[in-house]
Amino acid sequence: MRIVVLAGGIGGARFLRGLKKAAPDADVTVIGNTGDDIHLFGLKICPDLDTVMYTLGGGINEEQGWGRTDETFAVKSELAAYGVGPDWFGLGDRDFATHIVRTQMLGAGYPLSAVTEALCARWQPGVRLLPMSDDRVETHVAVDVDGERKAVHFQEYWVKMHASVDAQAVVPVGADQAKPAPGVLEAIAASDVVLFPPSNPVVSIGTILAVPGVREAIAEAGVPVVGLSPIVGDAPVRGMADKVLAAIGVESTASAVARHYGSGLLDGWLVDTVDAAAVPEIESAGIRARAVPLMMTDLEAAAAMAAEALALAEEVRA
Amino acid sequence: MRIVVLAGGIGGARFLRGLKKAAPDADVTVIGNTGDDIHLFGLKICPDLDTVMYTLGGGINEEQGWGRTDETFAVKSELAAYGVGPDWFGLGDRDFATHIVRTQMLGAGYPLSAVTEALCARWQPGVRLLPMSDDRVETHVAVDVDGERKAVHFQEYWVKMHASVDAQAVVPVGADQAKPAPGVLEAIAASDVVLFPPSNPVVSIGTILAVPGVREAIAEAGVPVVGLSPIVGDAPVRGMADKVLAAIGVESTASAVARHYGSGLLDGWLVDTVDAAAVPEIESAGIRARAVPLMMTDLEAAAAMAAEALALAEEVRA
Numbered sequence: 001m002r003i004v005v006l007a008g009g010i011g012g013a014r015f016l017r018g019l020k021k022a023a024p025d026a027d028v029t030v031i032g033n034t035g036d037d038i039h040l041f042g043l044k045i046c047p048d049l050d051t052v053m054y055t056l057g058g059g060i061n062e063e064q065g066w067g068r069t070d071e072t073f074a075v076k077s078e079l080a081a082y083g084v085g086p087d088w089f090g091l092g093d094r095d096f097a098t099h100i101v102r103t104q105m106l107g108a109g110y111p112l113s114a115v116t117e118a119l120c121a122r123w124q125p126g127v128r129l130l131p132m133s134d135d136r137v138e139t140h141v142a143v144d145v146d147g148e149r150k151a152v153h154f155q156e157y158w159v160k161m162h163a164s165v166d167a168q169a170v171v172p173v174g175a176d177q178a179k180p181a182p183g184v185l186e187a188i189a190a191s192d193v194v195l196f197p198p199s200n201p202v203v204s205i206g207t208i209l210a211v212p213g214v215r216e217a218i219a220e221a222g223v224p225v226v227g228l229s230p231i232v233g234d235a236p237v238r239g240m241a242d243k244v245l246a247a248i249g250v251e252s253t254a255s256a257v258a259r260h261y262g263s264g265l266l267d268g269w270l271v272d273t274v275d276a277a278a279v280p281e282i283e284s285a286g287i288r289a290r291a292v293p294l295m296m297t298d299l300e301a302a303a304a305m306a307a308e309a310l311a312l313a314e315e316v317r318a
Numbered sequence: 319m320r321i322v323v324l325a326g327g328i329g330g331a332r333f334l335r336g337l338k339k340a341a342p343d344a345d346v347t348v349i350g351n352t353g354d355d356i357h358l359f360g361l362k363i364c365p366d367l368d369t370v371m372y373t374l375g376g377g378i379n380e381e382q383g384w385g386r387t388d389e390t391f392a393v394k395s396e397l398a399a400y401g402v403g404p405d406w407f408g409l410g411d412r413d414f415a416t417h418i419v420r421t422q423m424l425g426a427g428y429p430l431s432a433v434t435e436a437l438c439a440r441w442q443p444g445v446r447l448l449p450m451s452d453d454r455v456e457t458h459v460a461v462d463v464d465g466e467r468k469a470v471h472f473q474e475y476w477v478k479m480h481a482s483v484d485a486q487a488v489v490p491v492g493a494d495q496a497k498p499a500p501g502v503l504e505a506i507a508a509s510d511v512v513l514f515p516p517s518n519p520v521v522s523i524g525t526i527l528a529v530p531g532v533r534e535a536i537a538e539a540g541v542p543v544v545g546l547s548p549i550v551g552d553a554p555v556r557g558m559a560d561k562v563l564a565a566i567g568v569e570s571t572a573s574a575v576a577r578h579y580g581s582g583l584l585d586g587w588l589v590d591t592v593d594a595a596a597v598p599e600i601e602s603a604g605i606r607a608r609a610v611p612l613m614m615t616d617l618e619a620a621a622a623m624a625a626e627a628l629a630l631a632e633e634v635r636a
Contacts, residue, residue: 041418041419041422042418042421042422042425043418072390072392072411074390074392074410074411074412074415075393075411075412075414075415075418076415078411078412078414078415078416079415079418079419081415081440082415082416082419082436082437082440083439083440084419084422092392093390093392093393093396093411094392094393094396096393096396096414096418097392097393097394097396097397097399097400098396098400100359100360100361100393100397100414101359101397101400101402103360104359104360104402107360108360118400119400121401122399122400122401
């Protein structure tokens with residue numbers, strides 16, 4: 001079975017680990033969000049791609065969900081000693097090496113997809129990890145600070161400001177001009193099922209879908225498209241998805257997110273058992289829905305969620 | 319007193335520390351060799367400038383003479399795990415931060431001289447440290463390997479090959495097109511004395527002198543120019559200077575190095591006491607010479623050497 005998964009960072013990565021356990025023989029292609037990529041210290045940093053790579057490759061810091069295990073911070077502390085910032089983005093020494101290799105390869109002319117493949121040659125994530133695009137896409141968030149509207153990089157909004165002010169708009173800058181990376185459309189067209197993990201519907205999956213051709217390819221693939229709600233009991237399982245959902249006028253409920261994707265794209269939707277009451281509303285919007293436990297407390301729970309998603313996909317197919 | 323010092327790496331840095339102790343009120347401008355700069359991992363590395371900066375700023379690894387104290391090597395070990403080399407150049411985590419800051423500033427359009435000034439704002443070396451040029455100069459060494467002549471970067475010859483084969487030629491690639499960095503010619507013209515520390519006469523001081531205008535400015539400054547022999551008892555005090563001296567047809571003796579600089583450039587020359595017999599030969603070449611202890615075993619010894627150099631300069635001036 002060929003499975004295509006659109007993934008953001010932590011939620012996507014942990015779901016993928018469950019999927020690999022639930023369907024060990026499946027051929028999995030991951031289309032990773034690059035809208036939260038950021039240039040810091042002259043280096044190209046791809047947080048979501050790295051989180052997937054490190055998580056599936058066994059190098060992730062399990063507690064925080066991002067960054068490397070057994071990490072040290074000598075480079076960061078030296079940069080601070082030079083007065084060179086920003087200091088709010090946590091980059092460890094091991095992690096720096098990844099960004100140095102990536103930046104060097106990009107500087108030598110390799111596209112991000114080739115760089116990602118090279119990095120994965122070490123990590124052996126057991127999936128084919130593709131950036132959504134080799135072109136630069138950068139998600140900016142419009143915020144009002146001291147009565148003035150300004151645009152900040154998504155990482156600044158998320159990591160530095162902790163989404164403490166309302167997002168007035170979320171714009172994937174450059175997405176409209178971006179081309180899907182080599183292999184993205186082909187993988188979708190050849191897939192047997194497409195999954196949306198419980199990743200952020202706006203700044204992760206939404207950004208991937210904003211790359212021209214991706215949404216169309218999924219709709220035209222003619223295979224079951226099944227998602228898992230990142231909202232449980234009207235709140236994001238992790239992160240601050242409610243802030244960016246509000247910016248695009250979508251309620252923070254499992255049902256509203258499903259209807260935001262819409263029946264033109266989504267065939268099936270899993271909500272948490274606490275949201276079982278939302279199932280009829282989602283189904284009345286033309287999306288088959290099931291209520292199952294959606295808390296990825298451990299690998300077993302993630303695998304069970306993946307199995308439920310695949311089961312719903314088969315139900316849709318039949 | 320305004321002193322200009324042409325400096326390479328370890329020998330130059332340790333001499334400078336002695337000079338600051340011997341002449342604490344002097345206004346010292348250091349013209350640093352950049353011919354051994356190298357690009358590794360997409361980063362611009364300036365070993366000689368950094369050795370001077372770290373040594374005078376109190377950050378040097380005293381035992382090895384280069385690199386940072388309390389160093390760790392997480393980045394290097396991760397780069398190796400990615401299969402990204404080379405692995406023969408010792409770059410620690412703290413050191414990496416310097417190269418990251420430098421590369422970022424260069425990428426933003428700052429010349430190396432401005433970058434060096436910014437880095438020194440942290441280290442406060444107590445001297446004005448100028449790169450010899452903002453233009454790229456890269457010393458290459460021609461070697462015969464397996465019957466074939468090839469050119470290798472000086473660092474590859476020095477650090478990787480340990481100068482284990484003869485140098486057939488030493489070429490400061492780009493030097494003929496390089497311009498002295500802002501302030502270099504002005505500092506020389508305004509100096510009261512110019513010193514050549516016991517740095518490598520070919521790949522350190524020789525490279526600085528290869529930048530068009532520098533040699534002429536020193537000759538025209540009309541101030542005492544005094545050097546210290548890096549050769550003691552017919553062998554380099556440290557490093558493998560004999561290998562690169564041979565490549566330019568100069569014997570590895572204190573006298574031959576003085577005569578290589580020549581009386582058109584050099585007014586005074588200090589040799590070690592073990593080379594006292596060479597003094598007449600040097601003086602007969604028109605260069606005033608003195609035999610004094612030249613082993614920089616500690617700060618006191620280096621300060622004594624600097625004091626002797628300044629004393630010889632005054633003798634020349636009188």
